[in-house]
Amino acid sequence: MENNSQSPSAINSGTLYIVATPIGNLKDITHRAIEVLGSVDWVAAEDTRHTQKLLQAMAIKRPLISLHDHNEQARSEQLLERLQQGESGALVSDAGTPLINDPGFHLVKLLRQQDVKVVPIPGPSAVITALSAAGLPTDRFSYEGFLPAKNQKRLQVLESLQTDTRTLVFYESPHRLMDSLQALKTVLGEKRQMVAAREMTKAFEQFVPGSIEEVLRYFTDHPDKVRGEFVLMVMGDVAEPQQEAGDYDELIVSMLKQNLPVKQITDILVDYSGQKKKAIYSRVLELKGS
Known part of the structure; x- marks a missing residue:
């Protein structure tokens, strides 16, 4: 991938940063996440109490705004207005990468529709x-x-x-x-x-x-x-390999030697194998004529 030489600490006005945070061990937070969280005008969080503890551990002081399942619709409009006025913000969830089973979808969708820049800051994901x-x-x-x-x-x-x-x-x-x-x-x-x-x-x-x-x-x-x-x-379903009509040649030959009719042989194998009747019938005729 292309290497962007732009400083990771450069914060752009009118931009929302989607910041991944640790899923457990606080040492997993990235340098870039710390720089962004310490530089934006505000941080929107699923649970402000939880995020406050994270910011305190990183010696970061920033205004916190709650954004959760129950207020996301209304809060998104407020945050859109603030970003359009030139503020910068960060969105975090309680743990891991935001929007993966966490709030934020409505906000990001709204910002994209209004051509507001949204920048992901990658990190932990459960x-x-x-x-x-x-x-x-x-x-x-x-x-x-x-x-x-x-x-x-x-x-x-x-x-x-x-x-x-x-x-x-x-x-x-x-x-x-x-x-x-x-x-x-x-x-x-x-x-x-x-x-x-x-x-x-x-x-x-x-x-x-x-x-x-x-x-x-x-x-x-x-x-x-x-x-x-x-x-x-x-683990996903492991489908058994499909058998072809030719896989039953020995059985077909054995039944032909017993002078069983072609139709009867075909019916027996279709019932046994689940194969399509046309393929079995053609193979029986082929072996009978050989």
Whole structure:
């Protein structure tokens, strides 16, 4: 990628910076994030009390503005006006990269519509952090957020993902962990491989790999470990290789030697293999004439 020589501490007026913050270990904050948070006119935060502690740890003093699910629509209009007047601001969530299952979508969408500059300041993300150390395929994955709280809806969502071949990634809270693991077992099967990650970058960081049944059994046997926020990663569906009509040649020849009619052989193999009738019928005729 192109190397931008512009100083990372240069703050532009009329700009909102989307700043990723640590998901646990405060040492994970980037130099650029510290510089931006210490230079903007204000910081919009999901929970101002939580963010105040972070800023204090970094010796940063900046006005804090609350922006959460319940006030985002109205607050976005206010922040738009302030940015259009030339102020600079930063948006942070309680942990990790903003907008990933956190508030901010309405604000960023509004700013883009009004041609206000939005600049991402990359950093920690629970999804990427968990995947990087899980040992599951990461060339293709699907982040699904939190599963629904109600069991029926939870099962419906998982059923829609049952044949998805991508690694599936979910967030889960400790009080719903066991219900979600049970639902995964019910829909995806007890043998599907998965990894549960918790307390990442913190003192009690833990990755629990195994089949869905094994992970469920582990947390059943260790209820003291059902703490902290979880990232559940489940291997995608592995489709069995499709067999061709020619894969049944020996069986077809054997039935032809017993003088079974072509139609009967075809019906038997279609019922057995699930292959299309036309392909089987053509192969039977081909072998019969050879």
